[in-house]
Structures are given as C-alpha cells and as structure tokens.
Amino acid sequence: MPPVKFATILTMIFVAVLIALIAGAILIQGKILDGSLAVRDQIDRLNKKRLTAENLRENLALAKDVKTQIADYDKLLLPPGNELELITDLENIAMKNKVSQRIIGSNLDNCTNGKIEITVSILGGYADVLRYVSDLEKYKYLITVEHIDFSPSGASGDNASSRIQISLYANP
Numbered sequence: 001m002p003p004v005k006f007a008t009i010l011t012m013i014f015v016a017v018l019i020a021l022i023a024g025a026i027l028i029q030g031k032i033l034d035g036s037l038a039v040r041d042q043i044d045r046l047n048k049k050r051l052t053a054e055n056l057r058e059n060l061a062l063a064k065d066v067k068t069q070i071a072d073y074d075k076l077l078l079p080p081g082n083e084l085e086l087i088t089d090l091e092n093i094a095m096k097n098k099v100s101q102r103i104i105g106s107n108l109d110n111c112t113n114g115k116i117e118i119t120v121s122i123l124g125g126y127a128d129v130l131r132y133v134s135d136l137e138k139y140k141y142l143i144t145v146e147h148i149d150f151s152p153s154g155a156s157g158d159n160a161s162s163r164i165q166i167s168l169y170a171n172p
Contacts, residue, residue: 076142078116078170083108086168089139090120097132099124104163114170117146122162123153129160136166143168 078086087103094101105119122129129150136143146165153161 074171076169077114078141078168080171082170083116086116086141090118090136093132093135093139094122097124097128097135099128099132101132111170115167116170117165117167119163119165122164123159125158126150126160129162133164136164139168141168 086108090103091101100123102121103118104121105117107117122132124132133145133148136145144167146167147163148165149163151161153159
C-alpha cells in the first residue's frame, strides 16, 4: 500500500477514534453532571431533614424548659377566695410604709379573665409612697403597677397624693 494512502487511512482512523472519544467523553460528562445534580438534591434534602430534626430537638428542649419554669406559676396567682387576704395585705403594706390608703375602685367581686384590677388612693410622704409601691411590686402574688399619678398635697410640699392602678392575676 502506498504510504500516502496508508497515512490517509491512519489519519482517518485516528480522527474517527478521536471523535468517538470526544463523543464518549461528552456523554459521560452529561451522565456525571446528572448524577452530581441528583446527589446534590439528595444532600439538600438530607440537610433539610437534619435541620428540621435539630429544630425539633431544640423546640422540645425549650418546651421542657418552659414546662419546668411554669410549674410554680400557680403560686404567683391569687387563689380563689383570698380577696379578703389581698385587701388585708394591701392595708398592712400601707401601714408598714406609713401611708394612708383607700381603695377607690376594683373588680374583686366581678373578676374577668382571672385579672383583678384595683385602684387605690395613697396619701403620705413621697419617700413613703415610693416604698409602698416598691413593696407592692415585691408582693407574694404577681402584681403589675399599671399607672401612678402623683400630685403634691399639704402646705409643706413633703406629702404626696397618689392614685395607683394595679393588676394581679387570680386562679379561676
């Protein structure tokens, strides 16, 4: 066989093999790319499941923590039938702080949604009234001071007249 013809045939075979290799590489690359996308989707799904499981574990731990924290919550609520004790305690707090107290409004007899609202009028020295409010906030049941109005009273200006609105919660 003449060398030119042999070289041409050899070149054609080489080109055909090269084209076949390139086509095979392109096909394999496509399959690898498809496979890697499928693996990436699986990894994303697994990561979402892992994050969901972690969130569930954190939420469960938080729920257990809240459950232990609220176990003593009932102790902070005024028990039913203790309204007289509450009024007596308010009077004792007033006497302790050397202020005059008068209840001018309350819903003790008609408590709605477990929330008791009381408005008291206090007369005494500024420091005594402030100690009275401080003792209210330290009361054994949960009391919220909703509003305080101060106004001077008396000629010396050392006394204060205040109107204090408080709320506390009672067990139904």
